[in-house]
Amino acid sequence: MKIIKETAPKSLGIFLVFTLLCGVLYTGAVTVLAQVFFPEQANGSIIEVDGKQYGCELLGQQYTDGAHLWGRIMNLDVSAFRDENGKPLLYAAPSNLSPAGEEYAALVAQRVEWLREADPGMDETAIPVDLVTCSGSGLDPHISPAAAEYQVPRIARARDMTEDQVREVIAACTQGRFLGVFGEETVNVLRVNLMLDGILE
């Protein structure tokens, strides 16, 4: 009993002090410093041209237009979030499917067929794995250079561009590994499409 009597008030007091230190002061200090030094990054990396917003650089979108570069398979979610007028907003979720299941094999076969149809000239080329798999967040904004290259002929045909012109745009939106070693080479799909559409230079 004596131990509890001594311990209880101390634990409440120290809990409140830590709530102030770690919850309020720490979070506040990081917010202020981040807003002062890294305002663009800390606010969601939204692409703005002449005051108009064109999507978030870090969130994937779904593309089905043959003249656009396509990203990872998206498992769209239109029920989780709505704007203030009640209109549904786009979000996405991972599939959480086992890559060793029967159901999964059928799903991938379907995607392969759909990509073959979209791009009849590429029958001989194996499809890069990024184009038939759903990402970890469901919102992956990138694809691999191989997955981008696979789509070059289709985009060039749809836009009356040469394949090299499309490749130039892709190269401009390709980022190498961090310090040349860490992570993977990535192509930002939204940036490529905004450049193809003439919105980004």
Added chain:
Amino acid sequence: MTAVIQYALYLAILVGLAIPLGAYIKKVMNGEQTVLSRILTPCENAVYKLLRVDREEQMSWKKYAAGVLAFSGTGLAFLFLLQLFQGVLPGNPQGLPGVKWDLAFNTSASFVTNTNWQAYSGESTLSYLTQALGLTVQNFVSAATGIAVLFALIRGFVKVRETGLGSFWVDMTRIVVHILLPLNLVIALLLAAGGVVQNLKPAETVPLLEPVAVSAEGEVLEDAVIDREAGTVTVDGALIPDAEIVTEQFVPMGPAASQVAIKQSGTNGGGFEGVNSAHPLENPSAFTNLIEMISILLIPAALCFTFGSAVKNKKQGIAIFMAMFLCLVVALGCIAVNEQAGTAQLAQDGAVDLSVVNQAGGNMEGKETRFGIAASATWAAFTTAASNGSVNAMHDSLTPIGGMVTMLLMQLGEVVFGGVGCGLYGMLAFAILTVFIAGLMVGRTPEFLGKKIEPYEMKWSVLVCLATPMAILVGSGIAAVVPSVMDSLNNGGPHGFSELLYAYSSCGGNNGSAFAGFNANTVFLNVSLGLVMLFARFLPVIGTLAIAGSLARKKKIAATAGTLSTTNAMFVFLLIVVVLLIGALSFFPALALGPLAEFLGGVA
């Protein structure tokens, strides 16, 4: 080839940073001067003055344990109430309602026990106030509690014929002020610089390049032709009435970077966003990934060196570190090879390219392009070795063997580095078991670091080591016969059983990662998993402190030629064998029904 270099560098950076941090933590534990003392010691003293804490107090093990329990209980109650009433509290720009009682209990238990199991999705369930004042605070203090208990155990080894283990309040204050706050301030700012959001604004919306059509029932219409000006949607020439056209995308905002920093470095793991560090706004690049991933194991690895230095036997610290490190490397290798190989279902007889030419290749289901296989496999090994539980790829979509290794790492009792503090005190309980078994084999009284190991220590060590297997097996056994649990499964067959087993392994190991297709937000699962987490956390805490109290009272015995060495390769080997024996054998039957059955089904 670059993948191999990546794996090697991740491990090298970890060790390179852990050694100096371990030395720093030892100084903090003993109240010695450090480079940051001039700024931080006044803050520390202010806390003591405000709360009238006696910094010289030496608590008995029972009083220390009472402090841990009372403090954790306070946090549990506060977090529970905060969630229930978040709807009427400020700091809620999204206007989210209060959380239901069972989910609120589950989340409170989860964050107080350093588990961070999440049966909810952050961006759609919790207000900024709850995230910052509730979860971020628990991320700090639950981590600090683990380290404090470890400090008490270390003092048990060091002290001779004394009863006190130091003051819980002093340990907590020093750990938070001198270690966790400065470290995380740096990590959080690096993350914000790398693109992790950090603000107090409500969520934003941005326009989509291509609109998406949705039927009145809320189904996405594939192959729809959308006339934006007329606002009509047609599929195969037929007009779809009441179809809605989605033209904007949801962009979550909020104070993420500050919380992500501590959830990584405190082995908490609870994501700000639902998909954790796979989310591009929580982990946008290989740079932020490197920082977040190293943070997972930084403190747990450093504490091995702290331990060695504090017991004045650096070789002992290195021996424990080596046992953990070897297990980690083997596990990482297994995951890496399996994920890079992919599966036959994905390869489609060669129609899908799984090679590494201009892409990461392998099993990319559930993985982000920017991380590929190497950074995802390393993360998966780190997060389940440490009881972190954050993910940058979906573990539900790992290959069968890759998924099994992550599960096994948790089932070993989270002692391959494990949670901050608790991983090491768990491993020390295994070390006590090991010297006891080895002592019996050669017919000598077992001793560890000059202290005799007697039945009292043995009983508590066994409880500490068996708490996790008991919690997991009993919990998942009950859940497997509850009919309603079937509805929570996302995959059928053996993979469905793996989802269930993973959930209880994760909570019983205080890890918190998930096979995320599993819907854990039901009353039965919330309550049972909550209880599993509390049991698996606090039984070992009490056991460890009891051992510490008993060891501190003993006299020191000098090492002789007949003393079993606990610092050589033989001991490291024995320790690993004991850990594997208890962990792996307890779970072999369960694993055979889940991931092994799935793997063999794929081979046959």
